[in-house]
Amino acid sequence: MVQTRPPSASSGTQVPAQAVSTWSGPAREQAVQRMFTAIAGVYDLNNTLLSFGLHYRWKKITASLVPPVEQGTALDVGAGTADLALLVEPRMGTNGRVVASDLNHAMLAEGLKKVDLKGRTGRIACLQANAEHLGFTDNTFDAVTTGFCMRNVGNLPQAVGEIRRVMKPGGTFVCLEFSRPVFGWLRALYDWYSFKLLPWVGTKVARDTTGVYEYLPASIRTFPDQERLCQVLREAGFRQVSYQNLTGGIVAIHVAVK
Template sequence: MKTYTLPDTNEKETVVQNMFTSAATAYDINNTVLSFGLHHLWKRLTISLLDIQEGNTVIDLCGGTADLSLLAASKSGKTGHVLTMDLNFAMLRIGLEKVKAKQSASKEKCSVAIVQANAEFLSLRDSSVDRLVVGFGLRNVSHLDAALSEIYRVLKPGGRFACLEFSTPVNSLWRQMYKFYSFALLPSIGKIVSGDQTGIYEYLPASISRFPNQETFCSMIQKAGFREVSYRNLSGGIVAIHMGVR
């Protein structure tokens, strides 16, 4: 299996943004193909656990194509507000198209706004957000501690944070099978579906393998100031939902 070298911290933002710009058009279909459709179930469960209430202000950080935003909007209702925040313009453009399609289909205003933003420097007031969710995005930021600090800052006291992210399978055999799929098969399938030549489908499994495991990430969330920190493994730990309360 070919070894992929992750970009260093100083180059990471530029490299990753170029990759996601190239992959944006095929991103949703590749998510479905590569996860065998499971990402839809994972996202619905994450939003359910976030306990969004009618009228809540919700941030979908690193929200890209707005899947989680649309699910959150169905919970926050007509009086709520959902912001899809992502640094990548091409991904946000796909998200905006989906929001407009949802609005057209329902004949009602969809309470989702699209905002280009860096997860490490959020242009939001302190304690201004009821709920914040991140789906498969925090491993792409250059400084994870800075992003967690910003998430904590913008949430209201009692506000809830949920992070859906690829993690470490709990069974050693399952771990080896997942590693083979991620590094040997996923890059080839991703390239075939998307036609991408930037290396994003080599980058993704490499970035997953470098992301903190469940317990380590819990410790980082606690260090950022959150309480009631917990996680829930899905699909044998291939994915985990981490939760915390401000």
């Protein structure tokens, strides 16, 4: 059951991407939530089209880095439509449990449909929660994952600190996020794709009027690169921090231990 309340703000207002990428606090959060509410129904399809299907591979690799735990508990922060939560669930053993948390009601509702369809309702709970105020007790989860979430939080150090707080000692945090391509030619190509092609496809194909496909590349540009994110994790108290690049650094998976 999705334990959420529908957002009260209108979802039809277009918000300039530049403003969203520089705002902080409640204004930014509300604008981002309006965007994701508007595209929730086509989010999976658009992800597949715009990543050329690569997001499935990226998520499978991310889940494979979660250590198997018998009767384990895992939390997927910013779970969206629950792709990653469904992949992590088998890693938690026979009687394991996964909480798929997201701030956005509409995205979680789409995720719940998948969970029900795959017969995992008893093992995956969908819960509305803010990454910066998770609401769980200390030392609850064996593993925490995030997929394309952390660049959307208002206060990254606070969210990372919350994630560490709710993890058990020795637990593993696995973070999949867009990052900085390692080759100059790939960065140039990716910038063209992100700032020119992506917004055009989002507007013409997805019929988006919220500005989300302008916001997304802007949020990637302002998010810490691979090494800087390692530093954020270390400053939060994580150890054994490492990362691996996928698709030339277009995305990176960071792994850290509490």
